[in-house]
Amino acid sequence: MKRCPTCQATFPDATERCPKDGAKLAAMSVTMGWDAVEAPAEASPAPAKPAPKPAAPKAPAVMETEPWEGELPDALKEKFGDAITGYFRYVGQSFLTAKPEAAVPILEFLKSDWGFDYLVDVTATDDPAKPERFELVYILYSFSRNERIRIKARVKEGDKPATAVPVHITADWLEREVFDMFGIEFAGHPNMTRILLPDEWQGHPLRKDYNILGMDQKWVQENLGIESGQ
């Protein structure tokens, strides 16, 4: 769900443009001489004027990645085979996509054999339109190689990916935050409870279908004694 910055109307499709917003942005782009906004279709210009500049080519809707090659992907290919589904590079950063059951073995292998001994972050993104709606992201750093990589794995609603706590202790709180914000439970985690929100809170705020205005009103009224948290 996206919200138009001008008129606050909501659109289910993120790529859709609000007609009011589009008109406004296009009109401003003409007066200000901006180049980043495509003008909406208008009535054909007067014949005396030169033809309008063709709209800038639209940015592609997928990430323009390059393949990630080198000895590290080769070693991973040999060790994990089909469990890793792709090796990519984007803006100079390397990442790989893997099946969720392979994520923790990969973390373990990279830690023991390649010196990736620092788990920087565990987080997730949500896309309800996809059958496997969540994408887990592990960010790793190696002090010896001075290199940073990301491991991404897609999981379904209700899936319980294995916890990374036995490999990296720091995953404890980070996975609890993922559980708190997305509702992804990690199997084998020592303390799978909410960390930032109260224990009785309903819903997981960073899911895309969680409305920013529709927070847990019941909890707010009962515990804070006010009508709404807004």
Added chain:
Amino acid sequence: MPETFLDSTELVLNMGPQHPSTHGVLRVIVKLDGEKVTGTECVIGYLHRGVEKIGENRTYAMFNPYVDRMDYVAAVSNGLGYCLAVEQLLKVEAPARAQVVRVILTELNRIASHLLWLGTHALDIGALTPLFYCMREREDIMMIFEKYCGARLTTHAFRIGGLQYETYQGFEQECLEFCDKMLPRVDEYEELLTGNRIWQQRLVNVGVLSAADCKAYGVTGPMLRAAGEKWDLRKAQPYSGYETYDFEIPTRTNADSFDRYMVRIEEMRQSVRIIQQGVGRLEAGPVMAKVPKVIKPPVGEAYVSIEAPKGELGYYIVSDGSTQPYRVRVRPPSFVNLQSLDKMARGGLVADLVAVIGTIDIVLGEVDR
């Protein structure tokens, strides 16, 4: 004496969320056996404002001021990390002059952050005097920020692609004056504290966290350097031209609270060096790169991290090609570092708990976001 007199039961003590030495609203549940800490549990989230959710509902430029509200003691660093991450997605780079001003302001902010830490940490330990001195110097930095952008704490100093404002008349002069003043002042703090027997007794061998433990817990920043690991993102993966500045990474080997104090003191001196070099290379030029007014990064994602005063501060931003970020993830150093509290406090005395909380240098605004 009857034997039952020596019987002891485990005591569960609640510290915070309104305890003055928790630097905000941190609640620590402490399990005690006599005076010995046998376990701690942190209860956090009192300051949770859903910053990451807000980010998904704002445009890239609109979210920029929000990041200052996380680590409000080092707001400039937050802004720098966010701007660098969006610039990475847009594939633009700030002009040379903007980068130098960014470095100067960020290093001033690092000193301000360390000063606030030093003052409050000393206050927790029982040394009242340093707080006033630290606040005095911090005020000079705040005045520079105020003159530069109008705000003192949540500065919103940078824009995506460079700077909003040119520096004001006399900026260089005031920065240099501050640097000249600051170095003897740091010596003054050291005279007050470093050799002080009470200070040493309260900090030496308290809250030890070895380099291996630091890596296991993801602890970065001065805590990692105090454990002997010579690692600083400004050197390891330089950004904003830090590779061209001449400065040292201070390290110590004991990995205790005292060494973290020494590392932060030395970092202030190094920051002064960086500011002096930065002022020397300020040349006239543009302060904004060519950035479209409506910021729409192409579909993609990037993780960019900087060396904030507290450790590695990272932004993981996913763009779906629209004007609003699809996902903004903040990797907060305070949150991750706080996790090591249990490891450091366990087995120590309850009186040392305050020192251990102080030595992590947490800001609850960043822990809870």
